[in-house]
Amino acid sequence: MSGRGLRPVTGRPARRLLPGDPVQRHQMLRVRGRSVAWVPPLVLLIGIMAIDYNTARDFRIISWLVLVPGIAAAICGVWGTAAFAVLSTTTYVVGDSVLPNEYQAGSADLMLSAIGGVLATLACAIRVRGEARMLHMRDVADTIRRTVLRPLPSPWGGLDHAAVYLTADVEAAVGGDFYDVQPGPQGTRVLIGDVQGKGLGAVEAAAALLGTFREAAFHEPDLAVVAERLETRMRRHTGHLSALGRDDNDRFATAVLLSFPANDSTALESVVFGHEPPLLVGPSGVRQLPPGGALPLGLGELIGGSGPPVVLCSRLAPGETVLLTTDGVTEARDGVGAFYPLAEEVARGVAADPRLTDPHRLVAYVRDGTLRHSGGRLADDTTVFAVRRTDG
Structure with missing residues (x-):
């Protein structure tokens, strides 16, 4: 499948209409703006x-x-x-x-x-x-969705970006997946993650982490400090739930934290918190960033005293796009239980059409491939997020 003819993708989470959706029904019963x-x-x-x-x-x-x-x-x-x-x-x-x-x-x-x-x-x-x-x-x-997953201008902070967000619960507008882009004096930081579990508790945890990221990513010059702040915030959040007597106080979150330094146009810094490592998609092919050794957010105390997480430094080739997904993509199964081969599918698509490295085309390609592979049945919230530096 090539990138030709794909539907445009914006930074807004996609809505799947329910059977009998009143908005859809009223739209079908209108001709040239008039009700029939x-x-x-x-x-x-x-x-x-x-x-x-x-x-x-x-x-x-x-x-x-x-x-x-x-x-x-x-x-x-x-x-x-x-x-x-x-x-x-x-x-x-x-x-x-x-x-x-x-x-x-x-x-x-x-x-x-x-x-x-x-x-x-x-x-x-x-x-x-x-x-x-x-x-x-x-x-x-x-309103909750716009608060948790705020609309992002494009381009933003020197990055072209595109996102698709599909919730496993078709009646929900937001779930446990989260992502954001935060420009700052040191460059632009990107965060994507997945809170363990579902329901409003997962949304609360995602909102807490995003709030901390937006502040720390702007003010802190060191990406390792931003990572520490996220770990601390997750622990504080679970501690607050414990004090309230909530039974969902054992949540954690896998995440990827990226930094595009302002003073180096080819540098990419990353911290991977137990998440699937990002893919770098370029005209020459697909490669994966190193996984790193950080535990999911909220579980860092299991290796207490080991210091801040290691920040991995990589180099971006010209035209490379960073592709980030949550486990709704990588754990999508077909009718016989086989997982969706993300890297192989993307590599095949780029080989057929090099224009697929464009963030909008790329997320549309992965979205359509995931839905086709799973037959449209999503077992978990699914996020596809792609970013790359703007020209110049």
Whole structure:
């Protein structure tokens, strides 16, 4: 698969629409900005009357008009549904009295049509209220997402970047994966990580680490000190949870901390906290950064007294992009349980199309490959993040 024709990717987490998503449904029922939700129930009403008019008296279906407000209740607003309830009942009265067939449906079916219209209107009101509540909760979730994973300008801090973030829980806007870019006087620092576990507890830990990173990465000249600050923050966070009596106080986080020094355009400093090492993707191929020896954040006390983590120094070739992923990519399995071969797939893609080193193309390629390999079933939050220095 080449990088040609891939959909553009921004720095925002991607949203996967749920079945029956109200926003998606309303978009489908609009043409040139105008709602056409009234068309299906109106066509149904006209169709019922046309069939009833052209069939014999032994096949009277005028009572089927009760279906019209029911269809309207599923796609129209409350007032639209009420209008169709009145229209279908009125049409029933007029049609039953003037149609040429001898058989008359009678008052019982008329009452059925009227009661059906009332019930449909009430059901529509409940549906609209539920959709409003769902959209409100989505706004709350989006606010949380923007707070934890703030929108990043592109380029930012001398880096071109692109990201894809898919949560395993399709109803959630954010999970335990996190990433950020922080420019500062010493250069630009990048952080990506994955908090162990799921749920709001993982989001809390991710927010705590990102807050510390944004401050330390700007003020601290030494990347090792930034790494120490992150380790301390994770321990403080779990200690706070212990004091509250929470049972999720044993969390830790794998992470990769990078630095692009301002005074050296080819240098790359890295600290890997038990995370999958980044890949350097360039026109000449794919290579992996050294894994390092740091434990995941929050577990550093297991080797207490060993000093700050070792900062690894590497050199970037011209045009190389740093590709960072979480285990939602590397642990994606196909139908027979085989893991997604990230490095091999990226190397194959770059060989077919050298333009794949562009961050936006690269993250789109990895996203599509991961979803294809796993059949769209993500077992964990999935983040794909790519950065490279801007020209000049």
